[in-house]
Amino acid sequence: MPELWLVTNWPYTLRVVTIGTMFLGFIAGFLGTFIVLRKQALVGDALSHAALPGVVIAFMVTQVRDLPVLLIGATIASVVAMVLLNAIKRRTTVKFDAGMALILSGFFGLGQVLMSHLQKTGGASQAGLSTFIFGQAANMVRADVVLIIAVSLVIFLVLVLFWKELKLYVFDEPFYRSVGLSERAASGLLTITVVLVVVIGIRTIGVVLMSALLIAPSVASRQLSNRFMVNALLAGVIGAGAGAFGTYLSYVGSDRASLPTGPVVVMLLSGFVLFTMFFSWRHGIVKHRVSVAYYKRRIIKYKRLIHLYEHGPFSADERGQYSQFIDQRFATIKAGQVEMTDKGKQKVRDIIEGGRQ
Amino acid sequence: MNVEILAVAVLTALATSLVGVFLVLRRLSMLTDAISHTILLGIVLAFMVVADLTSPFLLVAATLMGVVTVFLIEALIQTRRVKEDAAIGVVFTFLFSIAVIIVTTQFRNVHLDIDMVLLGNLEFVIFDRVMLFDRDLGPASLWVMAVVLAINVGLLSVFYKEIKLSTFDPALASVLGFSAVLMHYGLMTIVSLTAVAAFNAVGAILVIALMIGPPITALLFTKTLFHTIVLTLAIATFNSVVGYALAWGLDVTISGTIATMTMASFFSAMLLSPKRGLLFEAFRTKKQREHIALAGLLVHVENHAESEDAAIELNANTLHEHMNWSRAFCEKIVQRATAQHYIRLEGNIIKLTETGHAFYRTVVSDSRGTIR
Known part of the structure; x- marks a missing residue:
C-alpha cells in the first residue's frame, strides 16, 4: 500500500470521496448552528426520514436511478413534511416534538409501503432502502461531488448574504418581526436549506446519522466561542474536518474490515463534542470545576476579612482574629479599631467579584 | 387475512x-x-x-x-x-x-x-x-x-x-x-x-x-x-x-x-x-364574520339614517365603498339583512325596519354594556 499520509499518494476514489464529505460536513455544521440555536436540532432528523417516500415516488415515476432525479423527489417530500409540521404547530395544540415524531415515522412508513409495492411489481431491490438508511460514501462519483460542492456553495452564499436578518431572527424573533421582516421568509429559507443539505447528505452518510452532522459540530463550537459568526464558521470547519478525517480512517481501516464512513464520522464528531465539553478553555467542565474550587478556597481563607469589609470597622479587642490579615497589610489598627486598608479592600473586591475586575 | x-x-x-x-x-x-x-x-x-x-x-x-x-x-x-x-x-x-x-x-x-x-x-x-x-x-x-x-x-x-x-x-x-x-x-x-x-x-x-x-x-x-x-x-x-x-x-x-x-x-x-377541527373552525369563523358584518351594517344604517349624507352613505349601489367591503360580500350581507327583515329599500336608500331597530339595540347594548 502506498504511503497514505501524503494526500498526493491517495487513490482517486479516496480523494473524490474526501472532498465530498468535507464540503458536506462544512455546510451541515455551518447551517446546523442556526437550527440548533433555534432549538430545532431534530428537524433535520425528521426531514431526512420524511424524504424516503419522495425518493421512491421519483423512481416510480421516472424509472430512473440518477441522483438528481431522486434528490428532487426527496426535496419535495421533505418540503411537504415541513409544511405539514408547520400546520400542526400553528393550527393545533400538539407540541412541536410530538408532531415531528409523527411526521418522521409516518412518512417513513409511507415510504416503506411504496417500496414494498415497487418490489412486488418488480422494481428496485431492497438494497436501495439500505443505502438510503445508511448511506454509501464509497460509491460517490465525481458528479455527486460536483453537486455537493455546488449546493453547499450556494447555501453558504445565501446564508452569508442574509446573515444580518437570520442572526436577528435566530436571537430575537419578536424584534425581527417588529422591524417588518417576514417570519415566513426566514423560516422558509432555513427550512429549504436544511432540506437541501439533508438530501445531499442522505446518500453519503445516511438518514439516521445525517442529524449528527447537523447538530454535533455546532454543539462543539458553541463550547469554544460566544460569537455567532465564529460559532458558525468553526462548526463548519469541525464538520469538514470530521468528514475528511472520518473518510480517511474508514478507508485505511477497510483493509481488515469494511468500516462504514458515516458511523466513523459520527464517532469522531461525538468524541470531539465530549472533548470540548470537558476541556474547552472557555466553558469546559474541567475549567469550571477548577475555578469554582479555587474561588471557594479563597473565600474560606479570607472569610474573616470579607466580614470586616462588609460590617467593619470593629473594636481592637478582636484584633486576635485579624492578626494574620494585619500582618499581610490587608487590615490595620487605627484609633483603637480594626480597619481595612486600601490593599485589603482591593483584595476583597477581587474575591467577591469572582476575579472579574 | x-x-x-x-x-x-x-x-x-x-x-x-x-x-x-x-x-x-x-x-x-x-x-x-x-x-x-x-x-x-x-x-x-x-x-x-x-x-x-x-x-x-x-x-x-x-x-x-x-x-x-x-x-x-x-x-x-x-x-x-x-x-x-x-x-x-x-x-x-x-x-x-x-x-x-x-x-x-x-x-x-x-x-x-x-x-x-x-x-x-x-x-x-x-x-x-x-x-x-x-x-x-x-x-x-x-x-x-x-x-x-x-x-x-x-x-x-x-x-x-x-x-x-x-x-x-x-x-x-x-x-x-x-x-x-x-x-x-x-x-x-x-x-x-x-x-x-x-x-x-x-x-x-x-x-x-x-x-x-x-x-x-x-x-x-x-x-x-x-x-x-x-x-x-x-x-x-x-x-x-x-x-x-x-x-x-x-x-x-x-x-x-x-x-x-x-x-x-x-x-x-x-x-x-367537531370542536377544534380546521374545517369546522373555518366554517365557524365565516359565520362569525357574517354575523359581525350584519351588525356593522345595521349600526352604519342607524348612524346615518337621520344625517344629511344619508342619501350618499346609505345608497345600496355604493354601500360597499362606505363599508369598505367587496361588492359581492356587501350584496350578500344586504340580502341576508333584507331576508331577516332588518332593513328595507326605499328607492335606493336603505332604511331600518322595526325588527332591525330591535336587533340594533341588542347589538349596541351588547357592545356597550348597560349604558342603554
Missing part, C-alpha cells in the same frame, strides 16, 4: 400507545426516536456475549440500553452546555454509530440485519412460534406483546394517581414526596421495554408512529387524562385494524401501512374534529 398477525398488530398498538400518552404529555416524544435507535446497540452488545440471536438476554440488554440512552441524554442536559433536543441528537447518533460499526466489522457472517431491526416484519411473526409439550401455543410475538401490554396496564393502573400528578404538576409531586427521578426512569424503563418488544414486529422507526400518533390524535378531542387514554386505545386499535386490512388488500408491507394510517388518521382528525 391472518388473525394471528392482526392480533399481534393490535396488541402492539395498544401496548405502545398506552405508554405514548404519558410521553406526549411529558413532552418526551422525541426520546422514543432516540431509544428506538439505540436498542440496536443493546442487542449487538448482548449478542457479543451470548452469541445467540434468540436469547431473551438480548431483549433485557436492549431495554437497559434504552434506559442508558435516557440517562446519557439527561447527563448532557445537566451539564447545561447542551439544549435538550441537541443532546438527544448527539447521544443517539453516537450510540447508533457504535452499533453499526460493530455489526459491520464483527458480524459480517451472522444474520443480524440492521435493516431488519430498523424496519421489522409483521408478516413473519407467525413463523416464530411458542411450542410447549409439542403443542402450538401461537406466535412468540403474540405472547411477548400480551405480557408487555399486561405489564403496562398493571403498572399504570397501580401508579395511575402518582404518574398523573407528576405529569401535570411535577412541583407538587416533588413536594408531596414522589421522586421525580424515580418516576421518570420508571416510565422510561417501560417505554424502553415496550419499544424493544415492538420493534421485532414493526421495526424501530415505526414504533415511534405507534407510540406518538394515537395519543396526539386523541388529544385533539379530549381534555381529561382518562378520556385521552380510552380514546387513544380506540384510535390505536382502529389504525392497526384498518392499516392491516389495507395492507392485505393492496399487498404491501403491514407495518408501513399501519404507520401511514396512523398519520392519516391524525390529519383527518385535525381537519374534521
Whole structure:
C-alpha cells in the first residue's frame, strides 16, 4: 500500500470521496448552528426520514436511478413534511416534538409501503432502502461531488448574504418581526436549506446519522466561542474536518474490515463534542470545576476579612482574629479599631467579584 | 387475512400507545426516536456475549440500553452546555454509530440485519412460534406483546394517581414526596421495554408512529387524562385494524401501512374534529364574520339614517365603498339583512325596519354594556 499520509499518494476514489464529505460536513455544521440555536436540532432528523417516500415516488415515476432525479423527489417530500409540521404547530395544540415524531415515522412508513409495492411489481431491490438508511460514501462519483460542492456553495452564499436578518431572527424573533421582516421568509429559507443539505447528505452518510452532522459540530463550537459568526464558521470547519478525517480512517481501516464512513464520522464528531465539553478553555467542565474550587478556597481563607469589609470597622479587642490579615497589610489598627486598608479592600473586591475586575 | 398477525398488530398498538400518552404529555416524544435507535446497540452488545440471536438476554440488554440512552441524554442536559433536543441528537447518533460499526466489522457472517431491526416484519411473526409439550401455543410475538401490554396496564393502573400528578404538576409531586427521578426512569424503563418488544414486529422507526400518533390524535378531542387514554386505545386499535386490512388488500408491507394510517388518521382528525377541527373552525369563523358584518351594517344604517349624507352613505349601489367591503360580500350581507327583515329599500336608500331597530339595540347594548 502506498504511503497514505501524503494526500498526493491517495487513490482517486479516496480523494473524490474526501472532498465530498468535507464540503458536506462544512455546510451541515455551518447551517446546523442556526437550527440548533433555534432549538430545532431534530428537524433535520425528521426531514431526512420524511424524504424516503419522495425518493421512491421519483423512481416510480421516472424509472430512473440518477441522483438528481431522486434528490428532487426527496426535496419535495421533505418540503411537504415541513409544511405539514408547520400546520400542526400553528393550527393545533400538539407540541412541536410530538408532531415531528409523527411526521418522521409516518412518512417513513409511507415510504416503506411504496417500496414494498415497487418490489412486488418488480422494481428496485431492497438494497436501495439500505443505502438510503445508511448511506454509501464509497460509491460517490465525481458528479455527486460536483453537486455537493455546488449546493453547499450556494447555501453558504445565501446564508452569508442574509446573515444580518437570520442572526436577528435566530436571537430575537419578536424584534425581527417588529422591524417588518417576514417570519415566513426566514423560516422558509432555513427550512429549504436544511432540506437541501439533508438530501445531499442522505446518500453519503445516511438518514439516521445525517442529524449528527447537523447538530454535533455546532454543539462543539458553541463550547469554544460566544460569537455567532465564529460559532458558525468553526462548526463548519469541525464538520469538514470530521468528514475528511472520518473518510480517511474508514478507508485505511477497510483493509481488515469494511468500516462504514458515516458511523466513523459520527464517532469522531461525538468524541470531539465530549472533548470540548470537558476541556474547552472557555466553558469546559474541567475549567469550571477548577475555578469554582479555587474561588471557594479563597473565600474560606479570607472569610474573616470579607466580614470586616462588609460590617467593619470593629473594636481592637478582636484584633486576635485579624492578626494574620494585619500582618499581610490587608487590615490595620487605627484609633483603637480594626480597619481595612486600601490593599485589603482591593483584595476583597477581587474575591467577591469572582476575579472579574 | 391472518388473525394471528392482526392480533399481534393490535396488541402492539395498544401496548405502545398506552405508554405514548404519558410521553406526549411529558413532552418526551422525541426520546422514543432516540431509544428506538439505540436498542440496536443493546442487542449487538448482548449478542457479543451470548452469541445467540434468540436469547431473551438480548431483549433485557436492549431495554437497559434504552434506559442508558435516557440517562446519557439527561447527563448532557445537566451539564447545561447542551439544549435538550441537541443532546438527544448527539447521544443517539453516537450510540447508533457504535452499533453499526460493530455489526459491520464483527458480524459480517451472522444474520443480524440492521435493516431488519430498523424496519421489522409483521408478516413473519407467525413463523416464530411458542411450542410447549409439542403443542402450538401461537406466535412468540403474540405472547411477548400480551405480557408487555399486561405489564403496562398493571403498572399504570397501580401508579395511575402518582404518574398523573407528576405529569401535570411535577412541583407538587416533588413536594408531596414522589421522586421525580424515580418516576421518570420508571416510565422510561417501560417505554424502553415496550419499544424493544415492538420493534421485532414493526421495526424501530415505526414504533415511534405507534407510540406518538394515537395519543396526539386523541388529544385533539379530549381534555381529561382518562378520556385521552380510552380514546387513544380506540384510535390505536382502529389504525392497526384498518392499516392491516389495507395492507392485505393492496399487498404491501403491514407495518408501513399501519404507520401511514396512523398519520392519516391524525390529519383527518385535525381537519374534521367537531370542536377544534380546521374545517369546522373555518366554517365557524365565516359565520362569525357574517354575523359581525350584519351588525356593522345595521349600526352604519342607524348612524346615518337621520344625517344629511344619508342619501350618499346609505345608497345600496355604493354601500360597499362606505363599508369598505367587496361588492359581492356587501350584496350578500344586504340580502341576508333584507331576508331577516332588518332593513328595507326605499328607492335606493336603505332604511331600518322595526325588527332591525330591535336587533340594533341588542347589538349596541351588547357592545356597550348597560349604558342603554
